[in-house]
Amino acid sequence: MLGVLLCNVHRQDWGTLGMSLEQRLRDGSAVLGVVGLGYVGLPLAVEMAKSGRKVLGMDVSDEKAADVNAGRSYIPDILAEDLAELVGKGLIEATTDFSRAAECDAIAICVPTPLNKMKEPDTTYMEAAARSIAPYLKRDILVTLESTTYPGTTEEVVQPLLEAHGLRVGPDFHLAFSPERVDPGNTQFQTKNTPKIVGGVTPECTSAAVAFYEGFLDSVVPVSSTRTAEMTKLLENIFRCVNIALMNELLQVSERMGINIWEVVDAAKTKPFGFMPFYPGPGLGGHCIPIDPFYLSWKAREFDVHTEFIELAGKTNEAMPYYVVQRLMRALSSHRKSLAGSRVLIMGVAYKANIDDIRESPAIKISQLLLDADADVVYHDPHVKSFEAGGRDVASVALNAETLGAADAVVIVTDHRNVDYDLVWRASKLILDTRNTMREFDGDKVVRL
Ligand SMILES: NC(=O)c1ccc[n+]([C@@H]2O[C@H](COP(=O)([O-])OP(=O)(O)OC[C@H]3O[C@@H](n4cnc5c(N)ncnc54)[C@H](O)[C@@H]3O)[C@@H](O)[C@H]2O)c1
Numbered sequence: 437m438l439g440v441l442l443c444n445v446h447r448q449d450w451g452t453l454g455m456s457l458e459q460r461l462r463d464g465s466a467v468l469g470v471v472g473l474g475y476v477g478l479p480l481a482v483e484m485a486k487s488g489r490k491v492l493g494m495d496v497s498d499e500k501a502a503d504v505n506a507g508r509s510y511i512p513d514i515l516a517e518d519l520a521e522l523v524g525k526g527l528i529e530a531t532t533d534f535s536r537a538a539e540c541d542a543i544a545i546c547v548p549t550p551l552n553k554m555k556e557p558d559t560t561y562m563e564a565a566a567r568s569i570a571p572y573l574k575r576d577i578l579v580t581l582e583s584t585t586y587p588g589t590t591e592e593v594v595q596p597l598l599e600a601h602g603l604r605v606g607p608d609f610h611l612a613f614s615p616e617r618v619d620p621g622n623t624q625f626q627t628k629n630t631p632k633i634v635g636g637v638t639p640e641c642t643s644a645a646v647a648f649y650e651g652f653l654d655s656v657v658p659v660s661s662t663r664t665a666e667m668t669k670l671l672e673n674i675f676r677c678v679n680i681a682l683m684n685e686l687l688q689v690s691e692r693m694g695i696n697i698w699e700v701v702d703a704a705k706t707k708p709f710g711f712m713p714f715y716p717g718p719g720l721g722g723h724c725i726p727i728d729p730f731y732l733s734w735k736a737r738e739f740d741v742h743t744e745f746i747e748l749a750g751k752t753n754e755a756m757p758y759y760v761v762q763r764l765m766r767a768l769s770s771h772r773k774s775l776a777g778s779r780v781l782i783m784g785v786a787y788k789a790n791i792d793d794i795r796e797s798p799a800i801k802i803s804q805l806l807l808d809a810d811a812d813v814v815y816h817d818p819h820v821k822s823f824e825a826g827g828r829d830v831a832s833v834a835l836n837a838e839t840l841g842a843a844d845a846v847v848i849v850t851d852h853r854n855v856d857y858d859l860v861w862r863a864s865k866l867i868l869d870t871r872n873t874m875r876e877f878d879g880d881k882v883v884r885l
Contacts (some may be wrong), residue, residue: 456576457541457542457576457577457578457610457644457647458643458644458647460541461541461542461578461644461647461648461651462647462650462651464487464488464489464651466489466541466542466648466651467489467490467491467492467539467540467541468481468484468489468490468491468492468540468541468542468543468544468648469491469492469493469494469537469539469540469542469543469544469569470484470491470492470493470494470543470544470546471494471495471534471537471543471544471545471546471547471565471568471569472494472495472545472546472547472548472561472565472583473493473494473495473497473500473501473504473530473546474500474511474546474547474548475511475618475620475723475793476546476582476583476616476618477493477495477544477546477547477582478493478504478509478510478511478514478519479511479513479514479618479626479627480544480546480582480616480627481493481504481528482514482518482519482522482528482627483627483628483652483653484651484652485522485527485528486518486522486628486652487651487652488527489527489651489652490526490527491527491528491529492529492530492531492536492537492539492540493528493529493530493531494530494531494532494533494534494536494537494568494569495530495532496532496564497532498532500530501530501531501532502530503530504519504523504528504529504530505523505529505530506523507519507520507521507523507524508520511620512620512621512791512792512819513618513620513621513626534568534569534572535571535572536572537568537569537572537573538572538573538574540574540577541574541576541577541578542577542578542579542580542644542648543569543577543578543579543580544579544580544581544582544614545562545565545566545569545579545580545581545582545583545594546582546583546616547561547562547564547565547583548561548583548723549561549562549583549584549585549727549731550723550727551727551730551731555730555734556730556734557585557586557730557731557734557735559585559589559593561583562581562583562585562589562593562594563593563594563597566593566594566597566598567597567600569598570597570598570599570600570601571601573598573601573603573609574609575603575608575609576608576609576610577609577610578609578610578611578612578641578644578645578648579594579598579609579610579611579612580611580612580613580614580634580645580648581594581611581612581613581614582613582614582615582616583616584615584616584669584670584673584724584727584728584731585666585731586666586670586731586732586734586735587663587666587667587670587732587735588663588666588735589613589666590611590612590613590637590662590663590666591611591637591662591663594611595611595637598611605637605638605641606637606638606640606641610636610637610638610640610641610644610645611636611637611641611662612634612635612636612637612641612642612644612645612662612665613634613635613636613662613665613666614632614633614634614635614645614649614665615633615665615666615668615669616669617630617631617632617633617669617672618630620788620791620793621788621789621790621791627653628652628653628654629653629654629655630653631654631655631656631657632649632653632655632656632657633657633658633659633665633668633669634646634649634656634657634658634659634665635658635659635660635661635662635663635664635665635666636661636662637661637662642658642659643658645658646658667732669728670728670729670731670732673724673725673728673729674728674729674732674745674746674749676714676725677720677725677726677728677729677746677749677750677753678745678746678749679712679714680714680715680716680717680720680725680749680753681748681749681750681752681753682714682749683697683701683714683715683716683717684716684717684752684753684755684756684759685752686700686716687716687885688759691885696884697716698715698716698872698875698884701713701714701715715871715872716756716885717756717798717870717871717885718756718757718760718798718799718802718849718870718871718885719753719754719756719757719760719798719801719802720753720754720756720796720798721786721787721788721794721795721796721797721798721799722787722788722793722795722796722797723793723795723796726750726753726796727796729743729746729749729750730746730750732746733746733747756798757798757801757802757805758805759885760798760802760847760849760868760870760885761775761802761805761806761809763868763883763885764780764806764845764847764868765809767845767866767868767883768844768845768866771844771865771866773844775806775809775810775811776809776810776811777810777811777812778811778812778844778845779811779812779813779814779842779843779844779845780806780811780812780813780814780843780844780845780846780847781814781815781816781833781839781840781843781845781846781847781864782799782802782803782806782813782814782815782816782830782847782849783815783816783817783835783846783847783848783849783850783855783860784799784816784817784848784849784850784851784852784855785797785799785800785803785815785817785820785823785830785849785850786799786817786819786820786850786852787799787850788850789850789851789852789853790819790852790853791819792819792820794820794823797849797850798849799815799823799825799849799850800825800826801825802847802849803815803823803825803826803830804825804826804828807825807826807828807830808826813825813830814830814831814832814833814839814843815830815831815832815833816832816833816834816835816839817832817850817852818852818854818855819852820832835855835856835859835860836859836863837859837862837863840859840860840863840864841863841864841865843864843865844865844866845864845865845866845867845868846860846864846866846867846868847867847868847870848860848867848868848869848870848871848873848874849870849871850871851871851873857873857874857877858877860874861874861877861879861881861882864881865881866881866883867881867882867883868883868885869882869883869884869885870885871885872884872885
């Protein structure tokens with residue numbers, strides 16, 4: 437009986453605490469924190485501040501903290517003037533002093549989750565972030581994890597670290613997972629209007645997380661658990677990874693059959709139901725699609741499951757840079773040239789169009805393979821100032837008739853907008869187009885992947 441009473445009192449307390457936090461989150465008086473001010477964290481902090489909320493950004497980088505405090509944006513999707521205005525109004529401040537987590541009523545963790553050399557999850561950034569804020573958490577705080585990761589991370593890895601100083605999730609504070617879905621360079625869907633999934637450790641944690649994100653985002657979608665939220669993000673990225681791999685396989689068989697796969701996809705996508713277009717390409721890039729699926733494969737092994745689709749997709753996609761180089765060798769041979777000694781101009785080294793991010797870009801592997809084959813490699817990318825492949829600097833060249841004409845082959849790896857493709861077509865001797873960018877240009881000198 438006493439146990440039931442205590443339990444009721446306890447739950448009531450918890451509910452009241454939750455309510456008051458939720459009220460503060462909704463009325464805008466709560467102070468919000470963001471740990472990790474990168475491609476995900478800075479846009480999130482800006483969105484919070486635009487809603488009038490006071491935001492404290494915490495990062496290990498002195499440079500990033502100084503940039504934010506000076507209103508200098510290092511993320512292309514964030515305009516410096518917007519950031520400067522929010523900093524000027526005192527709505528955003530950045531620090532490397534994690535003891536200031538004590539000022540926050542809610543904190544979102546947005547730190548990297550890469551793979552290590554063995555392609556296993558590297559959770560050290562998340563662990564370090566959790567350890568740095570844990571001593572300063574106040575009662576009733578909400579912590580959300582946004583970094584993409586395997587199902588179970590929030591409760592198995594982050595929760596024990598946050599609880600190390602005595603507070604417990606549930607009675608003392610709230611913890612939820614809410615995957616970041618930002619798509620850098622996407623002008624239609626950005627942080628604010630992309631629906632946000634949230635799954636808490638307890639229903640009250642979910643409710644607090646909904647109140648937090650509804651304060652500054654258009655739409656929030658609660659799910660039943662942290663693991664469901666973690667798996668949702670992985671499903672989204674695995675779906676893309678597997679479908680891209682399928683297109684890469686179909687590209688290779690179509691090429692043998694003399695069929696233009698790009699035309700096939702365009703024709704198939706006229707079907708108004710049951711088909712979604714994906715495109716082949718030079719290989720996967722970025723922080724998500726090449727990496728996240730392996731977070732699940734790794735965790736699945738603990739459950740005696742081998743995620744064969746993911747492994748196969750990974751294998752197919754990882755082979756694409758090699759396939760690009762093979763196709764280039766064939767194209768050069770048809771011009772009576774060998775790859776060794778040829779000058780190759782790589783156009784676009786960012787991992788996708790219209791952004792400056794080169795993480796995991798297929799251009800890195802392609803350039804490395806070309807350098808290994810003794811090709812003379814240069815690149816052009818209006819968004820990327822310097823570029824290295826396999827520890828070797830690759831020289832940047834301007835895009836003009838002279839640099840294009842000096843190359844034995846131009847390889848379009850990333851199809852940035854605002855590039856004079858007409859000039860590329862006129863001035864180049866041979867173009868290997870891995871993105872179907874030159875679809876409007878005829879002639880033997882364009883070789884489509
Ligand atoms: N970039 C994307 O398009 C994207 C999209 C969806 C999800 N994600 C996921 O979001 C997470 C963050 O990715 P990102 O692209 O923003 O990474 P990023 O490298 O751009 O930014 C991470 C930031 O965290 C900081 N940091 C590292 N360790 C820290 C620590 N211990 N404490 C505080 N700050 C720390 C870094 O200095 C950096 O500023 C990853 O899990 C990623 O998979 C990224």
